[in-house]
Amino acid sequence: MGQITLQGVQKSFGPVHIIKGADLDIADGSFVVFVGPSGCGKTTLLRLIAGLEDVTGGAILIDGRNVVDVPPAKRGLSMVFQSYALYPHMSVRGNIAFGLKMAGVARDEINRKVEAAAATLNLTPYLDRKPRELSGGQRQRVAIGRAIVREPKAFLFDEPLSNLDAALRVQMRLEVTRLQKQLGTTAIYVTHDQVEAMTMADKIVVLNGGKIEQYGSPLELYEKPANLFVAGFIGSPKMNFVTGELAKQQGATTIGVRPEHLKVERNGQGGWHGTVSVAEHLGSDTFLYVDAGPQGMLTARYIGELDLHPGDKVSLIPDPARIHRFDDSGKSIRA
Amino acid sequence: MATQQTQLLARTLLTPAVALLFIWMIVPLALTIYFATLHYNLLDPGSESFVGLENFRYFLTDPAFLASLQNTLVLVGSVLAITIILGVPLALLLDQQVVGLSIVRLMVIAPFFVMPTVSALVWKNLLMHPVSGLFAWIAHLFGLPAIDWFNEAPLFSVILIISWQWLPFATLILLTALQSLDEEQKEAAEMDGASAISTFIYITLPHLARPITVVILIETIFLLTVFAEIFVTTGGGPGLQTTNIAFLIYSQALIQYDVGSASAGGLVAVVLANIVAFFLVRIVGRNLEA
Numbered sequence: 001m002g003q004i005t006l007q008g009v010q011k012s013f014g015p016v017h018i019i020k021g022a023d024l025d026i027a028d029g030s031f032v033v034f035v036g037p038s039g040c041g042k043t044t045l046l047r048l049i050a051g052l053e054d055v056t057g058g059a060i061l062i063d064g065r066n067v068v069d070v071p072p073a074k075r076g077l078s079m080v081f082q083s084y085a086l087y088p089h090m091s092v093r094g095n096i097a098f099g100l101k102m103a104g105v106a107r108d109e110i111n112r113k114v115e116a117a118a119a120t121l122n123l124t125p126y127l128d129r130k131p132r133e134l135s136g137g138q139r140q141r142v143a144i145g146r147a148i149v150r151e152p153k154a155f156l157f158d159e160p161l162s163n164l165d166a167a168l169r170v171q172m173r174l175e176v177t178r179l180q181k182q183l184g185t186t187a188i189y190v191t192h193d194q195v196e197a198m199t200m201a202d203k204i205v206v207l208n209g210g211k212i213e214q215y216g217s218p219l220e221l222y223e224k225p226a227n228l229f230v231a232g233f234i235g236s237p238k239m240n241f242v243t244g245e246l247a248k249q250q251g252a253t254t255i256g257v258r259p260e261h262l263k264v265e266r267n268g269q270g271g272w273h274g275t276v277s278v279a280e281h282l283g284s285d286t287f288l289y290v291d292a293g294p295q296g297m298l299t300a301r302y303i304g305e306l307d308l309h310p311g312d313k314v315s316l317i318p319d320p321a322r323i324h325r326f327d328d329s330g331k332s333i334r335a
Numbered sequence: 336m337a338t339q340q341t342q343l344l345a346r347t348l349l350t351p352a353v354a355l356l357f358i359w360m361i362v363p364l365a366l367t368i369y370f371a372t373l374h375y376n377l378l379d380p381g382s383e384s385f386v387g388l389e390n391f392r393y394f395l396t397d398p399a400f401l402a403s404l405q406n407t408l409v410l411v412g413s414v415l416a417i418t419i420i421l422g423v424p425l426a427l428l429l430d431q432q433v434v435g436l437s438i439v440r441l442m443v444i445a446p447f448f449v450m451p452t453v454s455a456l457v458w459k460n461l462l463m464h465p466v467s468g469l470f471a472w473i474a475h476l477f478g479l480p481a482i483d484w485f486n487e488a489p490l491f492s493v494i495l496i497i498s499w500q501w502l503p504f505a506t507l508i509l510l511t512a513l514q515s516l517d518e519e520q521k522e523a524a525e526m527d528g529a530s531a532i533s534t535f536i537y538i539t540l541p542h543l544a545r546p547i548t549v550v551i552l553i554e555t556i557f558l559l560t561v562f563a564e565i566f567v568t569t570g571g572g573p574g575l576q577t578t579n580i581a582f583l584i585y586s587q588a589l590i591q592y593d594v595g596s597a598s599a600g601g602l603v604a605v606v607l608a609n610i611v612a613f614f615l616v617r618i619v620g621r622n623l624e625a
Binding site (some may be wrong): 050052071072073074077078079081082083085086087088089090098099102103146150 | 517519520522523524525526527528529530533537538541542544
């Protein structure tokens with residue numbers, strides 16, 4: 001079991017409030033991603049759950065038990081650090097076994113569990129190597145091995161893939177997701193990369209300035225962002241925002257349209273007129289950065305190749321069903 | 336990559352420095368070897384004559400040689416043990432966040448800046464003096480008889496003084512090493528359920544293996560040739576109890592005026608230092624490999 005509940009969790013370092021009251025319910029076995037820009041408090045929130053930082057206020061419940069005064073090791077969680085934090089003088093075996101050894105598990109059982117974990121992670125040939133003799137991806141797997149061998153109630157991942165190159169990151173992303181589903185253990189995963197968040201999560205927590213902006217499934221966040229921040233943060237390229245007269249016509253202060261919901265027409269009639277300033281041709285997609293006069297710079301995404309070049313005149317027609325409307329305070333207006 | 340030209344340039348530019356260093360080293364060494372084969376006593380000028388290896392036989396069979404060799408090893412070993420065993424906890428303490436830490440650190444490091452002669456004099460006359468010393472006064476407070484340090488435990492007293500001088504060095508090296516220990520590693524150990532003691536044994540101590548090696552190597556080099564502290568406090572005595580190899584060579588040359596024997600002793604000391612260095616590198620040098 002690994003059900004984690006946060007109730008009004010607060011954290012301040014002196015006068016600086018890092019976490020301004022977080023309430024969250026994480027179901028057993030789910031994969032939850034904390035995402036947000038740097039400095040939003042996502043890592044701090046993870047460290048509070050881990051017990052590496054003391055909360056200033058509120059309660060953290062693991063399987064219904066308040067653990068704010070419980071030391072990290074007794075919370076039954078295990079953590080994968082951004083730097084992996086492998087013990088450099090121990091072999092891979094020693095690294096994975098360390099937690100079990102500290103818990104006083106019998107030697108035979110330690111061996112059995114370490115071998116099993118190594119087999120799951122394809123680390124068996126490397127068990128007697130030192131961390132410095134491993135590649136980045138292998139080190140990453142050792143760090144994960146160290147986490148799974150203790151059979152925790154939940155895994156905590158602190159930006160574990162940020163030190164890997166792009167190709168390996170995609171591969172490890174799949175491996176981590178598959179492993180989590182296979183073990184069925186609750187996982188909390190911190191990242192600043194919204195693509196990682198969208199692809200891995202069952203549910204995403206969007207954090208900004210120490211507050212939870214929205215908590216929901218990836219598609220919920222994409223389709224029904226609660227406010228301007230979530231709308232701008234989720235989705236790539238970013239959502240276009242238009243203010244002023246056009247927004248007023250829709251009964252909103254700001255309206256937002258995702259680049260993929262703008263239909264591009266060469267010298268078309270309706271919609272918003274503009275001049276292409278940059279065109280990015282990826283083959284599978286074409287991204288257009290269009291100077292649309294009163295609407296400002298707009299980004300449009302066209303699936304497939306579109307033969308447009310800087311200086312060409314285009315019109316952009318927003319899909320009326322996909323226009324997001326926001327009020328004065330930035331909150332989403334639902335029809 | 337260096338081209339042929341830059342290599343040639345580098346060699347040309349380095350030559351004067353290397354040549355100077357080489358001459359600086361080779362002239363005294365050659366002279367010492369030369370003097371070691373002579374009967375050469377300053378009390379008997381003009382009688383220099385070639386005696387072959389006689390000086391070596393004389394120096395090595397002198398009962399003072401074995402005694403001073405033993406004293407040297409005891410002194411080096413004890414000071415190393417004391418500075419490391421006390422240096423590690425001291426460094427751990429200084430690594431904590433405490434108010435006024437910068438001043439505390441400065442105070443701890445201060446003994447290293449006191450020159451050996453001065454610190455030996457301070458210890459001898461202000462601290463360990465059986466009549467007017469601080470230790471005697473403290474003993475008196477408790478109604479105990481004062482200890483005459485340099486007569487009752489001469490070698491131990493010298494070890495105490497030298498340890499006090501070298502403790503800051505060990506602490507400083509170990510402290511900088513501790514500060515380079517990855518914070519996340521300690522947190523990982525904490526998550527793994529390691530107690531403070533287990534973290535120290537399994538994480539901190541292995542991390543310190545390399546700096547401890549550095550401390551051992553550097554201190555050994557300097558401790559083999561300790562002289563000022565002995566000269567100022569005990570003058571090698573009582574008897575031979577605090578005479579180390581360096582002091583023995585000094586007494587051969589400038590108390591007995593036997594330059595030939597002293598030169599032979601100097602060469603023996605060079606050989607001994609190399610033997611010690613060989614074993615040290617064998618035993619602890621492994622830690623230095625990345």
